[in-house]
Structure formats: C-alpha cells, structure tokens
Amino acid sequence: MKLKETMEVFGINTNELIFSIFLPFLLFYLILFVFLKRSNIFGDVGNTYYSLTALTISLISILSLYSLGLTRILPYLAVALTVLSFVAVYLFGVFKYSVNIAMRDERFKKLKEEIEKLSSEYEKEKDEKKKEEIKNRLKDKLSEIENIAKQFGLKIYEDWYKKAKEKVG
Amino acid sequence: MIETILGLSFSFLSFLIVYGMLNKIKLFEKSINVIISFVISFFVLFAFFSSSFFIVAFFSISILFLLILFIVLSAYLFKKKKPL
Numbered sequence: 001m002k003l004k005e006t007m008e009v010f011g012i013n014t015n016e017l018i019f020s021i022f023l024p025f026l027l028f029y030l031i032l033f034v035f036l037k038r039s040n041i042f043g044d045v046g047n048t049y050y051s052l053t054a055l056t057i058s059l060i061s062i063l064s065l066y067s068l069g070l071t072r073i074l075p076y077l078a079v080a081l082t083v084l085s086f087v088a089v090y091l092f093g094v095f096k097y098s099v100n101i102a103m104r105d106e107r108f109k110k111l112k113e114e115i116e117k118l119s120s121e122y123e124k125e126k127d128e129k130k131k132e133e134i135k136n137r138l139k140d141k142l143s144e145i146e147n148i149a150k151q152f153g154l155k156i157y158e159d160w161y162k163k164a165k166e167k168v169g
Numbered sequence: 170m171i172e173t174i175l176g177l178s179f180s181f182l183s184f185l186i187v188y189g190m191l192n193k194i195k196l197f198e199k200s201i202n203v204i205i206s207f208v209i210s211f212f213v214l215f216a217f218f219s220s221s222f223f224i225v226a227f228f229s230i231s232i233l234f235l236l237i238l239f240i241v242l243s244a245y246l247f248k249k250k251k252p253l
Contacts, residue, residue, distance in 0.1 A: 024236075027236075028232065028235075028236075031235070031239055041189065041190075041193075042189030042190065042192065042193055043189075043192065043193035045189060045192065049185070049189065052185060053182070053185045053186070053189070056178055056181055056182045056185065057182060059174075059178050060175060060178045060179060060182065060228060061228060061229070061232040063171055063174060063175050063178070064175060064225040064226075064228045064229045064232075065229050065232065065233075066171065067171050067172070067175070067225055068225065068226065068229050070229055070233070074236075077233070077236075078236065078240065081236075081237055081240045081241070082240050082244070085240055085241045085243075085244035085245075086244050086247075088244070089244045089245060089247070089248045092248075093248060
C-alpha cells in the first residue's frame, strides 16, 4: 500500500532531486568558485569565467556521480562526515586540554628556565637588533608563564620574574 | 543521454581551462589560443567516448574526495576560528 504519492521531475523523485542532486550541485559550485577565484588560476579574467568553469565542473561531478548511482549516498555521506569530523575535533580539544592541565607543572619549570636563559642572553647581547628579538621572545614566554600562574591561582614574586619583567618594560 | 552531456561538458571544461591558462601565460595571440583550445577540447571529446567509464569513475572519486576534504577542513578551521 502506498502511503504517500511523491512528485517526480524528469523521472526523478523530488526528494532525491533536491537533496541528492540540486543541493550537492550548489555546494560543489560554491566550493569550486571560491577555490578558483582565490587561486586566480586564469589571471585577470572576469567572475563570469570562473563561474562558468565552476558550473561546468559541478555539472560534470553531479552527472558522473548520478551515472554511477552515488548521488543516493551523498547526503548520508556528507552528514556522517560532518558529524564525525566535529566529534573528532571536540575530542581532540578535550584531549589537548587534559594534556595541558596534566603537564602545566613541568611546563612552568621549563618556562622558568627559558626565561632565566633569555634574561642572561639579553644582558650579554650588545647588538640592538638581536636584543629586540630576545626581548620579544621574552615577552611571549612571560605572558605564557603568567597564564599558567593564573591557572594555579598564584602571583609570581620571585627575583627571576622581576628581572625579566624589568627588561620587557 | 547523460553520457553525451558528460562528454560535451568535459570538452567544454577542457576548452575553458586550456584557454584560460594560455591567456594567462600570454604565449600566443588570442586567436591562436582559441584554435589550440578547440583542438584540445575535440581531442578530449573523442577521448572521453573511448574510455568514458574510467574518466567518470575518476571524476566521481575526486569530487567525493574534495567534499570530504572540505568538510574536514571546515571542522578543523572552525576549531581554530580562522577564516579560509
């Protein structure tokens, strides 16, 4: 028993026409147009040229996928991939955060050593250009160590910190 | 029917790409660029009909790969919060 009659266009179900043919066609067109335009592969030609090329490539893509019968799996593939990649990115973020938390003691010690080394290098250096370079690196390291100290809920009052802070200004 | 449209589209695409590239490098005059592009697009048209299945399969796989790459890249850039 048929529950619902669906409309057909060119012998293709409307649902399939929209979700498996028209929307992927539009998506391919937009992606290709942006990539072509940004790559500037054809030099100084108008937008029409890039648009025509993107349109042709997306037409070929959709027709070749349709002729192989792959358009049916396209929406499912896109949805599955999107969900999977976002889950992977989220899990990676959580993992990175946990590693950061677990390693912050060691990172603090390492940063302290680096700051002390940079401070002594700064004092010994005579070339103004190199001094400026060291100063910038020192600034980055200081802001990083301040961040870690903030996470601990501490303020640094030690000599090495004050010395380095004076150099950065 | 689909095969004919695909063949013609491939031929047109090759014309667009070859003409665009030749125009960019400015090696020949415009009329010569057009002739070369026409010849190559005809060559592509005949080549397509002789081994259409492989070309269609290759193109489908490439475009699926592009789609996968786009989705993964979007997710990655979303995390990094940096525009493409």
